[in-house]
Amino acid sequence: MDIVEISKVLANKTRVDILKWLKNPEENFPPHQDIDHFDDGVCVGFIQDKAGLSQSTISTYLNSMQNADLLIPTRHGKWTYYRRNEEVINAYVNTLKDKL
Amino acid sequence: MDIVEISKVLANKTRVDILKWLKNPEENFPPHQDIDHFDDGVCVGFIQDKAGLSQSTISTYLNSMQNADLLIPTRHGKWTYYRRNEEVINAYVNTLKDKL
């Protein structure tokens, strides 16, 4: 849990938005077709549509968020679903509260 | 209280260190000569010595932290003392806990 690395993720409005959207996928995204509900998160395409940036940019963002352990990817067939890593997100906020 | 702007401040180890050091000035800095105690914070020179970066870099850092409302400057004669803005720091952490 690296404060600086996670803060870098949060130093960008789109990435913060993605984290917020993934908190309530039902409210923020249309339902998936091939997967029940949002248990494994949201597919890249939906996130891209909502963010309005290019596919490669969103993929890069999601990758950086995964590297910071903020998101967990799950592959289902040709789709990758991303969901929040609540443990790390909580650990980050608690560390800030404590140490910062 | 801008999440992205504050996160940019925290996206750098030295700036995070400065915030931590200022939490306990007595432990982290030598006593000031011309001012009792650390009520108004710590002078730039001490922070610079501890951080080991150039004077202009530290001044730039402190300025960006002040712009993000994380630090409060007080001028005494030729010295500027910086202290933490605990309200904004707490508001930031609480906002993350709530909204993120």
Add this chain to the structure above:
DNA sequence: TAAACATATCTAATTTTTTCGATATATCGA
């Protein structure tokens, strides 16, 4: 097996951040 599709990776241009030395400004002390 080939085409279509979803996502990832590569390459590169642009923008932003980092960092410093030089200089400016403000204050103090002789």
Add this chain to the structure above:
DNA sequence: TCGATATATCGAAAAAATTAGATATGTTTA
């Protein structure tokens, strides 16, 4: 008032982040 001291600001070079288009990879389906 002049020189020394503390901090701020300016200008510029180097490094990192942003972003997109092109291409690669892996998966599904006709």
